Amino acid sequence: MAASIHHPSASLKNYRTSPVSINLHSQCCHSSISSISFTLRSHKPKLKLYLVPAISTFGSRQFMLKPFAAVDSLETHVSPHQDNAASGFHRSKTVFDEASASDGVRDFERQLQELFNEVRTLITTGNEKDAVDLLQANYEGVKEQMNAGSKGVEEAAILDVIALGYMAVGNFKFVRSLLDVISEIIDDQNDDEPLLDSILVHMGSMYSNLGEFEKSLLVNKRVTDILDNKHGKNSLVLVTPLLGMAKVLSSSGKATQAVDIYHRVIRILELNRGVESEDLVVPLFGLGSLLMKESKVTGAEDSFIRILNIYILSYMGRNDGRVGLAMCSLAHAKCARGNADAAIDLYKKALQIMKDSSYLSLDDSMMENMRIDLAELLHAVGRGREGRELLEECLLITEKLKGKDDPSLVTHYLNLAASYSQSKDFVTAEQLLKASLEIMTKAEGPDNPSITFPMLHLAVTLYHLKRDEEAEQIALEALHIRENAFGKDSLPVGEALDCLVSIQTRLGKGEAELLEQLKRVLRIQEEEFGDESEEVMVTLNKVVYYLDKLGKKDEKSALQKRLSRLRMKYKQVVPY
Secondary structure (H helix, E strand, O other), X not given: OOOOOOOOOOOOOOOOOOEOOOEOOOOEEOOEEOOOEOOOOOOOOOOEOOOOOOOOOOOOOOOOOOHXXXXXXXXXXXXXXXOOOOOOOOOOOOHHHHHOOOOHHHHHHHHHHHHHHHHHHHHXXXXXXXXXXXXXXXXXXXXXXXXXXXXXXXXXXXXXXXXHHHHHHOOHHHHHHHHHHHHHHHOOOOOOOOOHHHHHHHHHHHHHXXXXXXXXHHHHHHHHHHHHHHHOOOOHHHHHHHHHHHHHHHHOOOHHHHHHHHHHHHHHHHHHHOOOOHHHHHHHHHHHHHHHHOOOHHHHHHHHHHHHHHHHHHOOOOOXXXXXXXXXXHHHHHHHOOOHHHHHHHHHHHXXXXXXXXXXXXXXXXXXXHHHHHHHHHHXXXXXXXXXXXXXXXXXXXXXXXXXXXXXXXXXXXXXXXXXXXXXXXXXXXXHHHHHHHHHHHHHOOOOHHHHHHHHHHHHHHHHOOOHHHHHHHHHHHHHHHHHHHOOOOHHHHHHHHHHHHHHHHHXXXXXXXXXXXXXXXXXXXXXXXXXXXXXXXXXXXHHHHHHHOOOHHHHHHHHHHXXXXXXXXXXXXXX
16 A cells, blocks of 8 residues: 555644643653643543553454455654665666566566565665665656656556655655655556556555545545446445545545445455454454544444454454454443443553553553543543553653653653542652743753643642742743743643643732733633633633622623523532
């Protein structure tokens, strides 16, 4: 298949919010930390822990059409740290240099396969520069042929392989220009042209990975129609483009159509490979994940149960890492259905299987996330001590492998601090937050906005310890850092202000000053979340409270009507 792309985590500027005191975000790393919404309330908050960024997928084979489509992603397992040894690359080694010595589509496919394999080998052995040289040499060759008037499917096929190579090395801008050229060539080709189906499959995948979903959908639709007419509606060769269409439709919010396609793929595989084939894992996992996203938990659970049974059967029992991964997905579905005990049991079994099988290393991000997911669930059902043991395990593993000053420890310090805060042990939470802040300050510098995340959590903790002056100073410092980084009307600033107001209220600051700050928070939230969001309702309640205390009856009256409307909408009374 065409190379897949893993995009890096979003920066702090791409913030998301969640209610704070202990309600934490699901993704955090030292250079990319989401911001939070602070409301110091009296009721017990729900604990949500940070996860280590990871790719959670089931390892399974790709579905192929042509030989040169039968390779995994070119970028898989490429290490940027490997030495670039001389590869013996010669410019003369191009497809065109060999073309005269071969006849027929089969020989041409073999040459394409050889080119593809050599590029992949160069990349996977750390010789990326030589891979680019090889790709460029072939590009220059095909460009000469096209300038001479040859613009057929053969040229499109060579450009296709070149595009796959550039996709792997991350030159996405050039890939887009190559796809434009390929598209122009194949638009004029008949559907029965050799190689066209493979080219279209690769194009669909590349367009999807580049986020150009409409183009991907059109290309996959064309190749599906071609293969359908050529091989019939139940042929295995339809699996790859259909999965491509399902992925695009899922990403485009067209869930119903995507579900139908996943079911069609499953039927095709059942007919050709049997109902217990491991090949079913890919569409079942895609279907289950989509149904979870659409809150259709029962259907998702059925998909994940089936995956688990397939893996148990395929690997003669339960002591295989893939069985553990399947259990983890099923645990998510059980949790979503409210069956916490079953989810906890599955998580524990999954972790034990992963350890026994050594399928993943103990410090693998996927393993860490499994422990954190389980810890979060244990906290939710009142088993915080058990949850903390898992969080401490994460911390100890990271400390052992990376040292006590590594920025990746921050995630675990924050999680443990959240756990201790939920248990009202704010003294220990303070120690952990100060440790995380010290590490982040050394790694990022004293003015980096990332450090404001543990700073505001520390301010909240000091507030609970009745050390309001210290809490105020830290919150003010965080506010100024965020104002300089994001601007005075940004959401991170609104969140810091919200935290500061709660602290200053208990310090007895002037009511007029507090009201102005709350109005500023309200304007930011209205811009970010809309006039009728829950966040706006909470802040509006505070604004009305101070308007009443200051005797501003006319202004209060108008806002009180708006607040009453919002309370009816959400059917709750917001405590101040």
